[in-house]
Amino acid sequence: MTDGLKSEIKSFEDVNCAEEKIFYQAMEEVILSIAPLLESDSRYKEYAILERLVVPDRIIKFKVTWLDDNNHIRVNTGYRVQFNNTLGPYKGGLRFHPSVTEGVLKFLGFEQIFKNSLTGLPIGGGKGGSDFDPKGKSDFEIMKFCTAFMTELHKYIGPRIDVPAGDIGVGAREIGYLFGQYKKITSSYEGVLTGKPYTFGGSFMRPEATGYGVVYFTEAMLAYEKKDSLDGKICTVSGAGNVAIHTIEKLLQIGAIVVTCSDSQGSVYDSRGIDIELLKSIKVGRRGSLKEYIDTHNEAEYTPVGEYEDGAHPVWNIPCYAAFPCATQNELTEIDAQSLISNGCVSVSEGANMPSTPEATALFLQHGICFAPAKAANAGGVAVSEFEMSQNASMQKWGFERVDTKLKETMEQICKRVALTAKDYGVENNYVDGANIAGFKRVADAMIIEGI
Numbered sequence: 001m002t003d004g005l006k007s008e009i010k011s012f013e014d015v016n017c018a019e020e021k022i023f024y025q026a027m028e029e030v031i032l033s034i035a036p037l038l039e040s041d042s043r044y045k046e047y048a049i050l051e052r053l054v055v056p057d058r059i060i061k062f063k064v065t066w067l068d069d070n071n072h073i074r075v076n077t078g079y080r081v082q083f084n085n086t087l088g089p090y091k092g093g094l095r096f097h098p099s100v101t102e103g104v105l106k107f108l109g110f111e112q113i114f115k116n117s118l119t120g121l122p123i124g125g126g127k128g129g130s131d132f133d134p135k136g137k138s139d140f141e142i143m144k145f146c147t148a149f150m151t152e153l154h155k156y157i158g159p160r161i162d163v164p165a166g167d168i169g170v171g172a173r174e175i176g177y178l179f180g181q182y183k184k185i186t187s188s189y190e191g192v193l194t195g196k197p198y199t200f201g202g203s204f205m206r207p208e209a210t211g212y213g214v215v216y217f218t219e220a221m222l223a224y225e226k227k228d229s230l231d232g233k234i235c236t237v238s239g240a241g242n243v244a245i246h247t248i249e250k251l252l253q254i255g256a257i258v259v260t261c262s263d264s265q266g267s268v269y270d271s272r273g274i275d276i277e278l279l280k281s282i283k284v285g286r287r288g289s290l291k292e293y294i295d296t297h298n299e300a301e302y303t304p305v306g307e308y309e310d311g312a313h314p315v316w317n318i319p320c321y322a323a324f325p326c327a328t329q330n331e332l333t334e335i336d337a338q339s340l341i342s343n344g345c346v347s348v349s350e351g352a353n354m355p356s357t358p359e360a361t362a363l364f365l366q367h368g369i370c371f372a373p374a375k376a377a378n379a380g381g382v383a384v385s386e387f388e389m390s391q392n393a394s395m396q397k398w399g400f401e402r403v404d405t406k407l408k409e410t411m412e413q414i415c416k417r418v419a420l421t422a423k424d425y426g427v428e429n430n431y432v433d434g435a436n437i438a439g440f441k442r443v444a445d446a447m448i449i450e451g452i
C-alpha cells in the first residue's frame with residue numbers, strides 16, 4: 001500500500017466515531033482492495049472519486065410516531081441513506097431492528113453501491129430503516145408503524161428516484177403496508193418498492209432470490225476454481241430468516257446436506273439434515289424461536305446463545321465442505337474462521353452483509369479458501385428487485401422460469417466478472433479484491449463521465 005493511501009485511510013479514521021465503526025470497516029476494505037486500480041489510473045485521484053464516493057449524497061432522518069395496541073404513543077427514528085445514484089435510482093433495503101443506527105445504514109448503503117454496480121444493472125446504492133423492533137408487535141402495530149414510516153418517507157422516494165426493498169425485519173407483510181400507504185398518499189400505483197407480494201406487482205422469486213443467488217454464485221465459483229460441486233456435500237448455514245431459509249432450500253434442491261441453522265437466540269445442529277418445512281413453519285410469518293425445532297426432532301441439538309464458548313459460534317464448529325453465514329454483520333469471527341479451516345472447509349459464501357470480520361476474511365484468504373464476499377454472493381436479491389422494477393415499468397409479469405434463468409445467468413456473470421478482474425489486477429482467486437475493484441470501476445468511470 002502506498003503512503004498516500006495509508007494517509008487517506010488515516011484521515012478517514014480521524015473523523016471516525018464509535019457509532020460509525022462498522023461503516024469505516026466496510027470503507028477500509030474497499031480502499032485497500034482498490035489500491036492497484038488507483039495506482040494504475042490517475043483519473044480516479046484527479047476526479048476525487050474516493051472522497052466523493054465515501055460521503056452519501058444525503059441522509060434523511062425523521063421521527064416516526066405511532067400508536068401501540070394500548071393507545072400509547074410510541075416514537076422511533078427513521079432513516080434513508082441515499083448514497084450514490086450515478087448508475088441509476090438509489091436502490092437498497094429497509095431494515096427494522098433495534099440495532100439500526102445511522103452508522104449501520106451508512107455501512108449497508110456504501111456496500112450496496114458496489115453490489116448494485118457488480119450486477120451490471122442500472123441501479124444506484126441506498127439503504128434505510130428504523131430502530132423499531134417488530135418482534136413481539138401485533139399485526140396492527142406493524143401496520144401502524146409502517147403507515148407512519150411511509151407518511152414521511154414518501155416525500156423522498158419514487159420509481160426513478162429511490163426504490164427501497166426489504167431487509168432484516170422487513171418482509172412481504174411490511175412492504176405491503178408501506179406500499180398501501182404510499183398509494184394512499186400519492187394516489188399513484190407505481191413500482192416504488194420492490195419485494196411486493198405477487199398479487200400486486202411483486203416479481204416471482206423475489207423472496208427466494210438472495211438465497212438461491214448465493215448458491216448459484218457458489219456453484220459458479222467452485223467450478224471456476226476446479227473444486228467439487230456442492231452435490232452430496234455437508235454445508236453449514238447460520239441464520240433462519242429470508243436469506244438463510246432460501247439458501248438452505250436451494251442447497252437441498254441441488255443435493256447438498258445442510259446440518260445447521262441459527263437465530264438471534266440459539267443454533268440448531270441436525271446431523272440428519274435440516275427439516276426445511278419445519279424451519280419454515282417456525283419462522284415464516286410468525287418468527288418463532290428455533291428452540292421449537294427440537295420439540296419435533298429431539299435427536300437434533302439446540303445451543304442457546306449464552307452457552308457459546310470463547311465467543312465462538314457453534315455453527316462454525318461443525319465440520320463442513322461449504323459454509324454460508326446468512327444472519328447478520330460480523331457474526332463470523334477469527335476464532336470461527338480458524339475452526340472452519342482446521343475442519344477442512346473448502347468454501348465460504350456470505351449470504352448476509354459483511355458477516356465475516358476483517359480478521360476472519362484475512363484468514364480465509366491466507367489459507368486459500370474459496371471466499372465469496374457478500375457484495376458479489378448476495379447480489380441476487382437486488383438483481384431480482386431490478387427485474388421487478390422492469391416488470392412494473394412495462395406493466396408485465398414474467399414467469400418463474402424466466403426470472404430463475406435470469407437470476408442464475410446474472411450470478412454466473414458476476415462470478416466471472418469478479419474472477420477475471422482479480423486476475424487482471426494480479427490478485428487471482430481473491431474474490432474480495434475482484435469484487436471491490438470491478439464494483440468500484442463501473443461507478444467511478446460513470447462518475448467521471450457525468451462530471452461533478
Ligand code: NDP
Nearest residue numbers: 167168169210239240241242243263264327328352353381
Ligand atoms: P431476516 O430478518 O429475515 O432474518 C435475519 C436472521 O438473522 C434471523 O434468523 C435473525 O434471528 C438473525 N439475526 C438478526 N440479528 C442477529 C444478531 N444480531 N445475531 C444473531 N442473529 C441475528 O433478514 P434477512 O434474511 O433478509 O437478512 C439477513 C442478512 O442478509 C442481513 O445481513 C441482510 O442485510 C442480508 N441481505 C438480505 C437480503 C434480502 O433480500 N432479504 C439481500 C441481501 C442481503 P431472529 O429470527 O431471532 O430475529
